[in-house]
Amino acid sequence: MDTATLADPALHQGAASEAPLSRAAFEARLRGHESRYHIHHPFHRLMAEGRLSRAQLQGWVANRFYYQLAIPRKDAAILANCPDREIRREWVQRILDHDGRGDDPGGIEAWIALAEAVGIVREELLSLRRVVPAARFAVDAYVEFARRQPWQEAVASSLTELFAPHIHQQRIDLWPAHYPWVKPEGLAYFRKRLQQARRDVDHGLAFTLDYFGQSRALQERAVDILRFKLDVLWALADAILLDQCEIEIKGAKA
Numbered sequence: 001m002d003t004a005t006l007a008d009p010a011l012h013q014g015a016a017s018e019a020p021l022s023r024a025a026f027e028a029r030l031r032g033h034e035s036r037y038h039i040h041h042p043f044h045r046l047m048a049e050g051r052l053s054r055a056q057l058q059g060w061v062a063n064r065f066y067y068q069l070a071i072p073r074k075d076a077a078i079l080a081n082c083p084d085r086e087i088r089r090e091w092v093q094r095i096l097d098h099d100g101r102g103d104d105p106g107g108i109e110a111w112i113a114l115a116e117a118v119g120i121v122r123e124e125l126l127s128l129r130r131v132v133p134a135a136r137f138a139v140d141a142y143v144e145f146a147r148r149q150p151w152q153e154a155v156a157s158s159l160t161e162l163f164a165p166h167i168h169q170q171r172i173d174l175w176p177a178h179y180p181w182v183k184p185e186g187l188a189y190f191r192k193r194l195q196q197a198r199r200d201v202d203h204g205l206a207f208t209l210d211y212f213g214q215s216r217a218l219q220e221r222a223v224d225i226l227r228f229k230l231d232v233l234w235a236l237a238d239a240i241l242l243d244q245c246e247i248e249i250k251g252a253k254a
């Protein structure tokens with residue numbers, strides 16, 4: 001992927017002469033993008049309101065599985081591009097969280113358990129048959145970004161996780177009442193992510209504030225990168241929603 005979706009860094013040259021925002025103001029600027037987080041997407045709003053059918057919730061779990069598979073590959077791309085051993089020592093944990101190690105089956109396995117809890121059999125999930133093309137494109141764009149861009153930018157692109165604990169908590173709190181047919185053990189993935197996402201964010205945010213805090217132009221670049229990643233998640237939700245809509249186009253022949 002080229003990064004045409006991101007503003008050209010040269011566009012921020014005007015910002016080069018400006019003093020960097022303070023650390024607190026830079027953090028507030030990043031956190032201010034919560035309004036673009038997929039928790040506000042119509043599909044996720046319907047999910048939180050308990051208005052999805054069984055087939056629609058299954059469709060989300062099956063499509064989102066493609067994102068789950070991509071995360072450790074994205075993190076491996078960051079490791080491959082990063083010459084800093086201290087960063088790699090921290091970052092490698094993210095791969096272990098998803099792939100598991102030793103007795104810990106890991107997050108991908110927990111997502112498979114979620115799929116089984118909503119009534120999708122393992123083989124069906126693993127076949128990726130239910131993954132729609134636009135969901136693949138959105139997720140692949142994220143992995144490609146991490147492969148091709150400087151590792152510092154890929155680190156910043158993980159910062160949508162700033163907003164993730166809230167959406168995980170929402171599912172833990174609301175699904176048992178809204179979707180009582182989902183087996184409760186399926187929610188283990190979200191419980192685990194609550195603490196993992198907070199730890200990831202402590203590290204990724206501190207790094208981003210330091211590295212991109214060096215100049216105003218870099219700070220603007222970090223904001224653009226966060227927007228790109230917010231768009232990836234929004235586009236993924238668009239793809240899933242569209243897949244589940246029955247659209248009637250006026251004048252279309254049956």
Ligand SMILES: O=C(O)c1cc(C(=O)O)c2c(n1)C(=O)C(=O)c1cc(C(=O)O)[nH]c1-2
Pocket residue numbers: 071157158159160161162163164167168193233
């Ligand atoms: O369920 C969600 O809404 C959600 C969102 C995000 C996110 O904001 O990027 C992640 C996750 N879940 C998640 O489970 C996860 O492991 C994860 C890793 C990353 C990342 O960018 O490295 N984001 C997310």
